[in-house]
Amino acid sequence: MRIKFQVVTFDAADLGAESHFWAGVLGGTVEEDGDWHMVMVGGEPKIGVQLAPGHTPPTWPDGPVQQQIHFDLWVEDFAEAHEQVMSLGATVLKPARGATSGDDFQVYADPAGHPFCLCWLVAEQN
Incomplete structure (x- = not known):
């Protein structure tokens, strides 16, 4: 196939x-x-x-309608990506953890309520 x-x-x-x-x-x-x-x-x-x-939109993370699928979108510039998705109609479901190394992510919902994440690598703090 x-x-x-x-x-x-x-x-x-x-x-x-x-x-x-x-x-x-x-x-x-x-x-x-x-x-x-x-x-x-x-x-x-x-x-x-x-x-x-x-x-019926998912009511992630604690509601009765569970998440069915989501995208993880890895971005180079989180601030820029955040502004873009918000201007297009996204809402924040869960703020970033504030990781100081490794990776971090923030969870959003699209206009129909489907969750997706913006993910990025966190630069090491010297």
Whole structure:
């Protein structure tokens, strides 16, 4: 079997908000086709968004609706990435730990409530 593309697909009640959020994060565009949107990056499909009118967002970490899937996005400049995702409609679910070495991460929700993490390597403090 040869897999041509790998696409993660999110359910969302608001196709436009969800697909344009991920297109903004990944630097892509949105191709709309009725109840389905595809986020394209560099001419390749990266994220699908399908209409789910009754979608219930996860209530991570402690709520009754558990997280189903999430992205870990490793970034070079956390501050810049944070500003970008917030301007696109993300909300912070869990602040960074404030690690002084190794790696750190901060948990967000996209417009449909799906959790994702911005992750980065922490420079050693001398």
